[in-house]
Amino acid sequence: MSSSPRRVLxxxxxxxxxxxxxxxxxxxxxxxxxxxxxRGVFAIVFTASGLLALVSAVGVNVSYRVHxxxxxxxxxxxxxxxxxxxxxxLILTLVFIFVxxxxxxxxxxxxxxxxxxxxxxxTVFLGNQLFDAFNAVGRTHSAxxxxxxxxxxxxxQLLFSSGxxxxxxxxxxxxxxxxxxxxxxxxxxxxxxxxxxxxxxxxVRAAEWLLLRDGLRLMGMNxxxxxxxxxxxxxxxxxxxxxxxxxxxxxxxPASIPGVISNxxxxxxxxxxAAGQLSFRQTLTWSAVATTQTAxxxxxxxxxxxxxxxxxxxxEYDGAVEVARILVxxxxxxxxxxxxxxxxxxxxFISIAGLSGAVGVVAISIALVMLIPPxxxxxxxxxxxxxxxxMSVFALIAIVVMRVRRDRTREGYQL
Numbered sequence: 285m286s287s288s289p290r291r292v293l294x295x296x297x298x299x300x301x302x303x304x305x306x307x308x309x310x311x312x313x314x315x316x317x318x319x320x321x322x323r324g325v326f327a328i329v330f331t332a333s334g335l336l337a338l339v340s341a342v343g344v345n346v347s348y349r350v351h352x353x354x355x356x357x358x359x360x361x362x363x364x365x366x367x368x369x370x371x372x373x374l375i376l377t378l379v380f381i382f383v384x385x386x387x388x389x390x391x392x393x394x395x396x397x398x399x400x401x402x403x404x405x406x407t408v409f410l411g412n413q414l415f416d417a418f419n420a421v422g423r424t425h426s427a428x429x430x431x432x433x434x435x436x437x438x439x440x441q442l443l444f445s446s447g448x449x450x451x452x453x454x455x456x457x458x459x460x461x462x463x464x465x466x467x468x469x470x471x472x473x474x475x476x477x478x479x480x481x482x483x484x485x486x487x488v489r490a491a492e493w494l495l496l497r498d499g500l501r502l503m504g505m506n507x508x509x510x511x512x513x514x515x516x517x518x519x520x521x522x523x524x525x526x527x528x529x530x531x532x533x534x535x536x537x538p539a540s541i542p543g544v545i546s547n548x549x550x551x552x553x554x555x556x557x558a559a560g561q562l563s564f565r566q567t568l569t570w571s572a573v574a575t576t577q578t579a580x581x582x583x584x585x586x587x588x589x590x591x592x593x594x595x596x597x598x599x600e601y602d603g604a605v606e607v608a609r610i611l612v613x614x615x616x617x618x619x620x621x622x623x624x625x626x627x628x629x630x631x632x633f634i635s636i637a638g639l640s641g642a643v644g645v646v647a648i649s650i651a652l653v654m655l656i657p658p659x660x661x662x663x664x665x666x667x668x669x670x671x672x673x674x675m676s677v678f679a680l681i682a683i684v685v686m687r688v689r690r691d692r693t694r695e696g697y698q699l
Contacts, residue, residue, distance in 0.1 A: 295425030296548045303432030304544050306439050311537040313442045315530075315597040317450050324521065324529030325391050326452045329401050330459065331517045331533075332380050337409040340373035341366075343499030345416040346637070350498065350629055352420040353558040359417065361491035366413040370406060377405040388522045391452075400456040407463035414470045422559075424551040430470045437462035501634045503641075516664040519652040524660055532661045534597050535607035538585065539615060542578040546619045549574050550626040557630025564687060567627045575619045582612045603661070610665035617669055620676035628683055636682040644675035 315323055348362045381401055385392035392401070411434065415427040441458040517536075521529045549570050556562035585592075589605050589612075597604065621640060629637035648671035655663030
């Protein structure tokens, strides 16, 4: 990679680590403010917003990142289609609230919490779409900066409210308001996107259909992100209880710290592959580097978790130690998927990028149903480990097979 992409990667890493640091403090403060059961309710609302935002995008955010570097579509096509899909986000959020609230946790059916959840959901969706608009033009550091800004704004509200009694609803509102301001700042910086994201001036309908068609084929990649975005917490809430979700959410926070590195590298890899500037060997090298760093973190975290988690989050969360230890090992298995799936999408190996995520959904759904009833939160963590490994192995094997087939086809043409 050239010096410019390396600078972008460094900037992306710095902003993402800052964001994760602020997020860790937020998680500690919220855990100290709420008992495990209430913490679990917030985790369900927040997790559902992230999951539904990815589902509502129907892969269009990924499709735009594939086609924008090639000039196939323009920013205005992406914005128009994202606006239409925001309606789907609101509908899915309402459906989730009433179905999950009726069958799993009635606390979600409070009118004030429903309104706050809708506000949070739409800001998460629009924020994600905005981030990928920046990512598509290679400004991954700008996307990371905006994400960090939102997390910092939440932290400022939590610190300002210290000493007051906060509820789940008030914390959801804090996140929604912070994410709204984050979107407004992103739109203010949007002049960069207008200058960088010019595309063909053809039919709007044809461009939107291209984004939607390939987005649906790439949706498995978004589904893979759904798996990594703590879908296990929703299963745990449905098959277990809110307290278990609260314990699990606390465990997931420090365990997922190394994901900052692999996610940052994955964003750079996506752009490089889409622009034709990244080889398969370079991708494997980046994957190996990220996997090694994650393994080193996992070793240290395994040793310090028994005293670090109770000290940070409080003695009520002692049960998070075992879960966190399992999840940090699962992070090692996740790294190759986060990098290889994005590289595959950039190279237009659309079927691989889509199927690798779908493999994870099938694996985790089966594993969660089998492991949560007998083992509870640790069972959910083991299910995540199984799913992460399945996605990474599938992505690696599929890319190798696809490249071999492509090389043989080229040799056939030469003959």
